[in-house]
Amino acid sequence: MTDEVRGVGGEKPEPEARGEAEPMNWACTVCGYNVEGELPEKCPDCGASKEDFENVPIPGM
Numbered sequence: 001m002t003d004e005v006r007g008v009g010g011e012k013p014e015p016e017a018r019g020e021a022e023p024m025n026w027a028c029t030v031c032g033y034n035v036e037g038e039l040p041e042k043c044p045d046c047g048a049s050k051e052d053f054e055n056v057p058i059p060g061m
Contacts, residue, residue, distance in 0.1 A: 026053040
């Protein structure tokens with residue numbers, strides 16, 4: 001018996017399914033400030049709350 005993770009049909013999961021995190025890119029909808037990675041509590045540029053950020057695609061990903 002192996003400890004290897006398998007899918008429902010016994011297949012190996014895709015790399016994304018193994019918990020590899022995709023980079024996140026956030027944009028402030030108030031001033032347009034962009035940040036890659038963890039969502040900040042507030043915008044460092046204009047002070048807007050984290051609710052004013054939206055997830056946007058990272059170019060080239």
